[in-house]
Amino acid sequence: FSISYGTGLWPWLVTSSLLGLALSNALWGWTLTADTWQPTFAAFVSLPAAMVLLFGGGWKVTLNGAVLGALLVTPCCLLMVNFVCLPLGLPVVIGNVLGMALGSALAFGLCRCVPVLVKSQVEPIVEKPAARPKPDYGVIWTLRRVLAD
Template identity: 45%
Template sequence: MAALRWFLSDMTEPLFWASDLAAIGLLAGAALAWWAGRRGRTWAGSLTYGTGLWPWVLASASLSLLLSNLAFGWMLDDGWQPTFVPFVCVAPAMVLLYGAGWKTCVTGAFLGAATTTPLALLFIPAVSTPLGLPVVVANVLAMSVGSVLAFMVARRLPWLALQEPVRPPEPGRPPEPHRPPSSVHRSFRHDAAWAARRVLKDFTETHFFANELAGIGVMLAVAGAFVLNPALPSYGTNLLPHILFAQALTSAIGVVLWQRWYRDGGWAATYASVVSVAPAAVLAYGGSWSAMVGGAVLGAVLAPPLARLVSARLPAGFHPVIGNTAAMAVSTAAALPLLGLLPH
């Protein structure tokens, strides 16, 4: 039972909440969105970018997480280990690049577990500890470097064929209706509703779900976990409310600041600070107001354009998760020392 709870907790560890209950909420919300989407319910929003690949994304990510735990779980006797890292990078990205099927699913799962977790174990003592940086810097750097290595290998595997980068609508629903309009006639009410839904999506963007119902599910469930045990979801700090506030704030600032990139089918990595700078600042400086607001602002300003800059220069066959996670590492490494200059 302890191993199962750790496995589930790993699913929400990227959000800085290690909670099996939150993972159940995440999966329940995504499953509801999948069920509703298959029946043409527009209120469900898009799931996994409207590709219809959510079951395969979840399967490959879960298998990669399982392999990571089997290979490195024995090290847990010595304390915490970053067994969660493959769940949110190589495996789901491989499915989006190479399409559905067991060959893609298993290959992505294996490559993710074989690259990202060992690199995280290496980078924590080699990068984060000597530089006095939070562990998240090593983790997301491992995701970025590991993804590069995995996609280099994938390009040479004869059983994988790169798919066309299309995003078809899910059955019964027009493609992605919740984007900011480019028309001059758009209303404030419409913009506010879109922004709110975009913030909810950002809470599950790192899982490649990017869905409002999944976002609501994971947040309601982690709130329940906090009520049951305030220390459990946030590494014993009791700072879950502070983390949630900073995450919502950094997403909202990023969505407003970079909304032009979302127009007419575009996208921006406004989620990047949600899973790096903002929560790391809260934990580093004890949940002070300067940490919550400062981390949210710096993360929203730095991470999305950095992610865009790196991702735009990637060749075919290399998923933008490389640029997104690299931006997380650089932004966190730059922002936290600056925040240390503020009173807390």
């Protein structure tokens, strides 16, 4: 069954997300104390996957998505949580979601200014996808969809 919206980019998406998580933890792990936590998961669930889905697979996009996720998303989340949410008594989920949005906006702006981060010299040949039969939306389909999502 199709995952990653049926794009076929699942291996690139997971690779970029896992690399972003590992790099984020390596770069920002020092912010973790016994009384606090760090949103390194934010680099896993946001920018790397979005970059792969938007710009396609390949090592350039995969690695740049992971690096930008660790360099931009995690610190944005840390700043929002520690300097906005905690002082104002807001739930930390607000800071994490705002940090993911802000970090992703910065990364996509950077990709727009420096397109070599996500585009190769050779334009890929895009094939027209084959027609697929309409799925049966029964119980089995629902269970498979839940697992895929």
